[in-house]
Amino acid sequence: MLMKGYCLCLLLQFGRIFGGNIEYDGWANINLQHALIASENPVFTERGNVTIQSLQTGLSTVYQKPLSQTDRVKLRDLAANNEFYQLKSIVTASDGSESVFISSVKACMLAESDLNDILSVSLDYSGKVVTVTLAVASTATCEGAVVPIDKLKEFSTSVYVRHPENGPVPDTITYTQKLEKQAKEKGEVKDNRSFLAKYWMYIVPVVIIMVLSSAANPDGAATGNNAAR
Incomplete structure (x- = not known):
């Protein structure tokens, strides 16, 4: 009975973990930095900031300053050379913990989309940010079109908070019956009937x-x- 109760509690715990909704609400701040020069050891500079006021609802505020003329030229050259644009996301959670994520997209795709991009913030069951990824909002194909530098003024970013997907509820009764059957076959359970x-x-x-x-x-x-x- 002790083993049976332990297995049941363990399966219920797994069901809670993979059930699909985060356990509590909270906030997170994401500092965005980008690398505008291709290098094996990229140098990241300030791009902006994202504040997620509610992890449950995904309510967020985005602040990004316009690109300087120098940064526009760097981004245009990065796209013309078919290099990758790299983004560093420094996440500070409501409990004070900090994590860093780096993602990248083709610079030419980002330039052809007029700097319209998507930031996907994925959470685990406890509400902790586990990944931050960058994607391009449009269907840019990097066909070599020359993007006017005037279109590379400022990023327009959409933020999506992704919760864990709902998982199947474990069949605890069938599983415990299976464990009992296996125990009987091994002679671990004495039949006192x-x-x-x-x-x-x-x-x-x-x-x-x-x-x-x-x-x-x-x-x-x-x-x-x-x-x-």
């Missing part, structure tokens, strides 16, 4: 056959009684 409780399904048919045979041949029974006298 009485003889009748164990083998009634074999005894009852024999009794029924005997009763039916006696009822079908009453004369034979009477002859046997007379002979005995």
